[in-house]
Amino acid sequence: MKQKGFxxxxxxxxVAILGLIALVVYPAVGSVIKNAREETYKDQVDVIIKAAKExxxxxxxxxxxxxxxxxxxxxxxxxxxxxxxxEVKDPRDSSKNLEGVVEIKYNSATKSYEYTxxxxxxxxxxxxxxxxxxxxxxxxxxxx
Numbered sequence: 001m002k003q004k005g006f007x008x009x010x011x012x013x014x015v016a017i018l019g020l021i022a023l024v025v026y027p028a029v030g031s032v033i034k035n036a037r038e039e040t041y042k043d044q045v046d047v048i049i050k051a052a053k054e055x056x057x058x059x060x061x062x063x064x065x066x067x068x069x070x071x072x073x074x075x076x077x078x079x080x081x082x083x084x085x086x087e088v089k090d091p092r093d094s095s096k097n098l099e100g101v102v103e104i105k106y107n108s109a110t111k112s113y114e115y116t117x118x119x120x121x122x123x124x125x126x127x128x129x130x131x132x133x134x135x136x137x138x139x140x141x142x143x144x
Contacts, residue, residue: 040091044098045117048074051082052102052115063113065106072102 052072056063063070074097077083088097100119107114 037091047087048117049115051077055082070104074098
């Protein structure tokens with residue numbers, strides 16, 4: 001009498017082959033996903049810069065042509081309706097939005113404004129945050 005089904009050795013062999021295939025495919029899929037996220041990030045930065053250009057057309061009086069840098073926050077572009085919240089989702093970390101600034105500077109050689117997106121907070125904000133943190137820490141030490 002013949003029994004239908006697979007033997008234990010056949011099942012172990014199939015599982016081992018599937019494991020090897022997964023070991024080969026997983027790194028390739030991971031790099032494809034990472035590259036896609038980076039490309040999406042670059043596309044979103046392009047959308048933010050395009051929105052900053054539209055903002056600068058309507059707010060030209062706020063910009064100067066003396067070479068100083070104007071920092072335009074992404075939040076401002078969102079609040080004023082130039083971009084939506086969906087356009088500023090960070091594809092590298094979907095739990096947060098892009099919170100950088102677009103630095104707008106006049107280039108006298110080309111007689112045009114240059115737009116650069118910066119993911120990092122403004123240096124002045126960082127310095128003021130560090131100073132306030134130091135003051136709070138020192139006041140806590142004095143209270144103890």
